[in-house]
Amino acid sequence: MSNKWKKAVSALTLAAAAFSFAVAAPQEASAQVKGHLSKVQVIKKAPVYTNYKKGKKTHKYLKKGSVKKVKATATDTKKKVWIKVGTKKWIASKYTVVITTTAQRKAKSSSITKAANQAAKAANKATQAANKAAQAAKQATAALTTNQVNQAASSQAPAGSSWQQSRVVSLAKAQVGKAYVWGATGPSSFDCSGLVQWVYKNAVGKTVSRTTYTQVYEGVNVTVSTSSLQPGDLLFWGNAAAPYHVAIYVGNGQYVSAADEQQGVILATLSSYYWPTVARRLL
Structure with a gap:
């Protein structure tokens, strides 16, 4: 797979993501919820x-x-x-x-229009690049021997995102001990979804929506088991379509969570008495 083809696929993915999450514009870090x-x-x-x-x-x-x-x-x-x-x-x-x-409600209409226009432009450019990349890939593949094809496929296999996972885990753990404040999005205090949004933004520059109700639809679904979970995965409790709590899995059966006003941000261990209902992978 050529670099051009990879760029084309990435552009198409970004275009689709921009349209899908246009209505979930994130708030900037603040100790209080912006807007009434x-x-x-x-x-x-x-x-x-x-x-x-x-x-x-x-x-x-x-x-x-x-x-x-x-x-x-x-x-x-x-x-x-x-x-x-x-x-x-x-x-x-x-x-x-x-x-x-x-504030979110007033911004929703303009956000949808702006994001849709940007997505359309990105999709158009991506389509043109994809067509060119497909032709180039076809020509390049024809020139490769079987061994070269196998070698190329191996070299292009995803290397994973362990460095991103490590940064998310490190930053999440660094927040342990901070206060829980309802509606807070950092950096001195958080609620559960505010912690997730802030950590991902500041650890790897990834934009995540504001509430558990939208975060549960981001990324890809993961089986909720210690054998399947990876550091950085999001854990949700409650109804699968409208969870009331979210945390960041940090490995070894543990997670970081902005729990409540009494506990604040904590490092906890998964328990069969309080097992997540949904897990999502963003990295």
Whole structure:
């Protein structure tokens, strides 16, 4: 396979990826979510309070999986984040994950158009390059003997991305001990999906979307077993289509995770009592 052909295939892949993930424009690293919160999803049964300032606990709860529009957000004296979901209805942010922000919603339409145009241009250039590369490859292959073909195929086999895996693992482990803050995307604090986005961006320059709901569709699916997992793989817990938590596998049955407000970013070991439901490979 010639270098031209490889470049053509890479261009086609990038073009398709640009269109597929156009709607998942990532946020820049920040200690808070950019833009006012628009919607959140409840990840476990959440008690409802009348107010975030020493409010009375009602007898009502929000069901796991329910989606709520955010009326307002506030931080109490203990620095806990609260979300207003209705009149005299407040819930703690630790029971939720961010689905969208108003900033993301406003940018979505223009992002789709811009990415689609870029993808179309890239696809057109890639097609032209692929046609030229295919012709060159055909001519080059005809001139090779059987031994030369075998040798060429061997030399062009993927060398893997162990250096990328190593950088992702090293940077992920370096975050252990930092604080968990709901909606945070680094570098001093993270939530689970914010940690994944920040590590991949700063370790290998790879853009990853912001939430578990979009990250679970990136890369390729991997069997969730210690024999199949590789360092850098993403592990997800919960519903396969809408997981509530994500972590970075670092090898030897361990993973790095922005767990919760009490634990922060931790290095943990896989357990049969808390086994991931999905794994994805981005490298």
